[in-house]
Amino acid sequence: MKIHQHELAYYSMCEFKFMMNRKYQKKVQKHYINAGTLFAHGVYNLHLGKEFKDCIDEIDLKCDELIATMTSQEKIEETLLQSEIIKAMLSGYANKFMAERNQYPYIQSIAPEYHITHESGDITLVGRLDGDVYDTDGKRWIMELKTTTQVDRDMVRRLPVDFQNNFYFFMCSLQGESPIGVIYRWCRKSALKQKQKETIHEYRSRILDDYIDRPDFYFVEDAPLFDLNATERFRYSIASLLFDLRMNIRSGDYPKRYTGCKVGYSLCHFIEYCLNPTKETLETYYTERTDHATDTENQTED
Ligand code: SF4
Numbered sequence: 001m002k003i004h005q006h007e008l009a010y011y012s013m014c015e016f017k018f019m020m021n022r023k024y025q026k027k028v029q030k031h032y033i034n035a036g037t038l039f040a041h042g043v044y045n046l047h048l049g050k051e052f053k054d055c056i057d058e059i060d061l062k063c064d065e066l067i068a069t070m071t072s073q074e075k076i077e078e079t080l081l082q083s084e085i086i087k088a089m090l091s092g093y094a095n096k097f098m099a100e101r102n103q104y105p106y107i108q109s110i111a112p113e114y115h116i117t118h119e120s121g122d123i124t125l126v127g128r129l130d131g132d133v134y135d136t137d138g139k140r141w142i143m144e145l146k147t148t149t150q151v152d153r154d155m156v157r158r159l160p161v162d163f164q165n166n167f168y169f170f171m172c173s174l175q176g177e178s179p180i181g182v183i184y185r186w187c188r189k190s191a192l193k194q195k196q197k198e199t200i201h202e203y204r205s206r207i208l209d210d211y212i213d214r215p216d217f218y219f220v221e222d223a224p225l226f227d228l229n230a231t232e233r234f235r236y237s238i239a240s241l242l243f244d245l246r247m248n249i250r251s252g253d254y255p256k257r258y259t260g261c262k263v264g265y266s267l268c269h270f271i272e273y274c275l276n277p278t279k280e281t282l283e284t285y286y287t288e289r290t291d292h293a294t295d296t297e298n299q300t301e302d
Helices: 005-013 015-023 035-047 052-067 073-098 153-157 163-174 200-213 228-251 271-275 279-285
Strands: 002-004 024-026 109-111 114-120 123-129 131-134 140-148 181-188 219-222 286-288
Touching: 002 005, 005 015, 005 123, 005 163, 005 228, 015 024, 015 228, 035 052, 035 073, 035 140, 052 073, 073 181, 073 200, 073 219, 114 163, 123 140, 123 163, 123 228, 140 163, 163 181, 163 228, 271 279, 279 286
Parallel strands: 002 123, 140 181
Antiparallel strands: 024 286, 109 131, 114 123, 131 140, 181 219
């Protein structure tokens, strides 16, 4: 049985959420732009040395493909606005992290998103990393990018005890070549709205100006080093979680814990069902999963 990192995180909050997420996913609008994924793809291409213009052209191409499937003018306009924000965000990222890169762990090379696995008896643990980075000293780091609407000091402060970070380091340490730390970058989506009578070109240049004028507001980086003692402690937490999980699997009983109903700025995907646990709610808001690998709450924190 494959268990992904995000599933284990769900399990630690609420066993019921874990079980529901294995079986169901929330119905999403068929046509929507995944800002976090498009942006992360652009960042990856930039670090690979692609021309900025080519990265922008790729975003435009993806949006054009999406728009070609749309019939609603409202959705088309929303997609165009979102694509302007993603492109401005990429421009702000390049300005912040690539023009001033000597202030940051210098990125010598970057590997794309990949999965790592570890077998623990009948359970295979799976983690999806945004990428590997090697600095000028040849040291390996994990890279994590989060698109978000908010960044606060506590989000930075908690990184050393972040479940995902500890899980990744734990998994990497089992494979030999451990990274020395995580380069964690929060990239804030602009909340500026298009004004009445403002053309899309004027709107685009206003967002772009804001990203350039306030880089420290939009982009926050922290790069904590991993601590081997903390990883050892984390190993016990994982063993304890897996022990409990096996008991649940055997009994088929997954109680509601009510502790993950709102995490950060997001409500649990299953809040509708828990508020009104009927067949009708299930059919209205959820579809049955055909795979368990989809991580829908991972890349974006808002
Ligand atoms: S809404 Fe709360 S109780 Fe229901 S599954 Fe989510 S975390 Fe558990």
